[in-house]
Amino acid sequence: MDMKRRDFLKIAGLTAIAGIGAPTAFSRLLKGEVDGGAAYASGGEGAAADSNRVRLGMVIDVKKFNQYKGLAQKCIDACHQIHNVPDYGNKKDEIKWLWQERYENAFPEHSHYRRNEELEKMYFLVSCNHCDNPPCVRACPTQATFKMKNGIVAMDYHRCIGCRFCMAACPYGARSFNWRDPRGRSADGRPFIAHVNPDFPTRMRGVVEKCNFCVERLAEGLPPKCVEVASPVKAMIFGDLNDPNSEISRILRSRFTIQRKPALGTHPSLFYLI
Amino acid sequence: MLEKALKGSKTYWTWIAVLLGFITVGVICYIQQFNYGLGYTGMSRDVSWGVYIAQFTFLVGVAAGGVMVVLPYYLHDYKTFGRITVLGEFLAIGAVTMCLMFILADLGQPMRALNVLLHPTPNSMLFYDMIVLNGYLFLNIICGWVVLHSEYKGAPPPKWYKIFAYLSIPWAFSIHTVTAFLYAGLPGRDFWLTAVMAPRFLASAFAAGPSLLLLIAIILKRNTKFDIGEVAQNKLCTIITYAAVTNLFLVGCEFFTAYYSNIPGHMLTLDYLFWGIKEGTEVKNNLVPFMRFSMILNIIAIILMFLPQVRKDDSKLVPVLIAMFVSLWIDKGVGLVLGGFVPTPLEHITEYTPTLGEILITLGVWATGFLIITLLFKITVDVKVMREN
Ligand code: SF4
Ligand code: SF4
Ligand code: SF4
Numbered sequence: 001m002d003m004k005r006r007d008f009l010k011i012a013g014l015t016a017i018a019g020i021g022a023p024t025a026f027s028r029l030l031k032g033e034v035d036g037g038a039a040y041a042s043g044g045e046g047a048a049a050d051s052n053r054v055r056l057g058m059v060i061d062v063k064k065f066n067q068y069k070g071l072a073q074k075c076i077d078a079c080h081q082i083h084n085v086p087d088y089g090n091k092k093d094e095i096k097w098l099w100q101e102r103y104e105n106a107f108p109e110h111s112h113y114r115r116n117e118e119l120e121k122m123y124f125l126v127s128c129n130h131c132d133n134p135p136c137v138r139a140c141p142t143q144a145t146f147k148m149k150n151g152i153v154a155m156d157y158h159r160c161i162g163c164r165f166c167m168a169a170c171p172y173g174a175r176s177f178n179w180r181d182p183r184g185r186s187a188d189g190r191p192f193i194a195h196v197n198p199d200f201p202t203r204m205r206g207v208v209e210k211c212n213f214c215v216e217r218l219a220e221g222l223p224p225k226c227v228e229v230a231s232p233v234k235a236m237i238f239g240d241l242n243d244p245n246s247e248i249s250r251i252l253r254s255r256f257t258i259q260r261k262p263a264l265g266t267h268p269s270l271f272y273l274i
Numbered sequence: 275m276l277e278k279a280l281k282g283s284k285t286y287w288t289w290i291a292v293l294l295g296f297i298t299v300g301v302i303c304y305i306q307q308f309n310y311g312l313g314y315t316g317m318s319r320d321v322s323w324g325v326y327i328a329q330f331t332f333l334v335g336v337a338a339g340g341v342m343v344v345l346p347y348y349l350h351d352y353k354t355f356g357r358i359t360v361l362g363e364f365l366a367i368g369a370v371t372m373c374l375m376f377i378l379a380d381l382g383q384p385m386r387a388l389n390v391l392l393h394p395t396p397n398s399m400l401f402y403d404m405i406v407l408n409g410y411l412f413l414n415i416i417c418g419w420v421v422l423h424s425e426y427k428g429a430p431p432p433k434w435y436k437i438f439a440y441l442s443i444p445w446a447f448s449i450h451t452v453t454a455f456l457y458a459g460l461p462g463r464d465f466w467l468t469a470v471m472a473p474r475f476l477a478s479a480f481a482a483g484p485s486l487l488l489l490i491a492i493i494l495k496r497n498t499k500f501d502i503g504e505v506a507q508n509k510l511c512t513i514i515t516y517a518a519v520t521n522l523f524l525v526g527c528e529f530f531t532a533y534y535s536n537i538p539g540h541m542l543t544l545d546y547l548f549w550g551i552k553e554g555t556e557v558k559n560n561l562v563p564f565m566r567f568s569m570i571l572n573i574i575a576i577i578l579m580f581l582p583q584v585r586k587d588d589s590k591l592v593p594v595l596i597a598m599f600v601s602l603w604i605d606k607g608v609g610l611v612l613g614g615f616v617p618t619p620l621e622h623i624t625e626y627t628p629t630l631g632e633i634l635i636t637l638g639v640w641a642t643g644f645l646i647i648t649l650l651f652k653i654t655v656d657v658k659v660m661r662e663n
Contacts, residue, residue: 063606091624092318101620108621126620141400142389160381161389162312167322171462173619177322177382179313205311206382224648229392264461 055151057241057269059251064235066122075226082225084202086182086192095176097211098127127211127267129172139169152213162206171264174210183204275426278656279649293641300638303631317630320624321615325636330376332455332607337369339483341446342513348439354506363418364650370411372643399456406449413442427658450475465543466614474524482602485595486509500655515579546616547609558623568604571597626655
């Protein structure tokens with residue numbers, strides 16, 4: 001990883017942890033080159049477009065994932081492993097931060113007759129979109145779900161009352177609820193979390209959780225885990241959507257990407273390269 | 275005055291005992307749920323609200339329905355309802371208490387419920403719901419109690435209470451409007467995303483609440499010396515009928531918008547509720563019998579309510595009122611909340627069936643509400659009968 005990128009991640013991570021905007025830190029990177037190029041550029045809290053702030057986002061290269069079979073699953077496993085996501089072995093209690101869906105489920109409003117056959121067979125990685133205008137944050141009665149200044153939609157597991165209003169509000173089905181104790185064991189003695197990662201908190205029952213854009217890794221200057229796993233083939237690109245010189249901005253400018261349910265006005269920060 | 279609740283007939287005590295039985299079972303099941311987590315219920319990642327929130331939604335309506343007797347009395351000086359305003363207020367107390375219990379039963383972390391007040395969040399509809407529900411409970415306790423206590427003492431009620439009585443009228447509308455806004459403001463849930471949600475909630479509330487009130491009034495007439503009078507009864511019938519007609523009309527509007535526009539998102543849930551949806555080779559339709567039954571029952575009840583021979587004869591009116599109440603309960607207490615989760619945002623179809631424990635907790639909460647209503651009504655009736663003799 002080149003130095004500049006590492007710096008970027010570190011700063012992004014620090015702002016992530018501190019929860020403060022970083023116009024000063026980023027003005028260095030931006031070097032005053034603030035153009036209005038990035039649509040819906042804002043720094044969070046549903047504030048009006050503000051391209052002086054960081055807005056983290058991700059591009060998912062679907063072709064690459066379908067070219068390298070098994071890569072998506074590796075990303076999922078890595079994410080779930082480091083974040084202590086339990087596996088109950090049944091659909092009713094299921095918790096997932098990152099998973100795969102077919103085209104018609106990931107993009108239900110795009111379904112039409114005689115779709116491209118390749119598209120039919122493809123799987124799409126989906127997770128929280130870290131919406132710029134997140135309905136989950138609007139709905140949460142305790143601010144246990146909140147938007148950080150760098151655009152990450154984060155959760156406070158200790159404040160969440162488990163009302164699940166955010167789950168009803170999220171139009172992407174990105175949120176999971178701890179229907180039972182994730183630290184427990186199944187009837188035959190198998191722990192739900194196979195190997196606990198001591199560096200990340202396990203959750204208690206009765207709270208909601210979802211992808212956190214690896215805010216804990218960003219703080220250490222590391223990229224999100226899924227991005228790292230996919231990095232050998234560059235199937236995921238992570239960065240600041242508001243920085244016109246960032247790799248992600250360049251890709252968004254030059255290639256055709258789509259978002260999930262753009263009509264709802266949530267402004268997702270995840271983009272798909274088809 | 276409270277001592278009135280302690281003297282009663284054998285039927286009264288048997289009824290209390292039955293309610294206490296259900297409450298005990300409910301408490302035992304709740305302890306199990308508390309220790310295991312909400313996985314104790316049939317809810318899942320895809321259907322993340324179940325019967326608890328559905329009952330809550332329906333009962334907010336019952337609570338708001340009480341205003342249909344309070345409003346004519348205070349705003350239009352309609353004296354005939356004087357004898358039942360207190361009953362309307364006490365019914366609201368029981369219903370709001372059930373609402374609050376259902377919310378608590380549904381929380382994953384009930385011990386943290388106060389976080390809603392500790393971290394007030396004005397952009398969340400749930401925050402307003404908490405305020406209006408507790409406010410409504412408070413207003414009804416004040417109004418009901420002050421009026422009844424004055425009557426018990428044989429003195430006219432103090433003037434200041436009227437401020438609360440007037441305030442409780444718009445407040446009743448607010449509780450059900452805000453509850454509708456919980457649903458109607460969520461992007462991506464097409465079934466709920468409709469501007470007629472709040473009007474429809476109010477219409478069905480003004481049919482269901484007075485239906486229950488009238489049912490109880492007829493039971494009281496049979497078993498005690500308390501009679502709300504023929505005029506009041508007729509008036510209530512009229513209110514119920516037109517509220518139910520309005521509700522049915524709004525349901526019809528929903529059907530029109532969905533099927534004439536032919537937008538899949540708007541049709542899918544109705545398809546699921548009334549016809550069932552095919553996913554792969556499997557047909558998912560576990561709510562279809564309920565919804566069809568509810569729709570037919572509702573239409574029949576409305577037609578019968580228009581017939582004078584039904585309204586004039588209690589033995590005919592009672593089953594019609596029950597039909598009305600049950601049909602509205604299924605419509606809102608089952609279909610509306612559960613339907614919103616089908617299909618999921620990713621257009622999968624996941625069905626939900628409540629567990630036995632979940633149903634027993636639900637019955638326990640209903641029993642608690644009915645216990646409160648029974649005790650309050652018992653006191654009211656005894657005071658009124660005492661005064662009138
Ligand atoms: S995808 Fe869902 S959970 Fe994530 S920010 Fe958007 S609304 Fe919230
Ligand atoms: S479940 Fe937790 S995060 Fe979700 S809305 Fe309720 S309090 Fe907020
Ligand atoms: S960004 Fe981090 S938390 Fe989100 S899906 Fe990727 S690895 Fe998981």
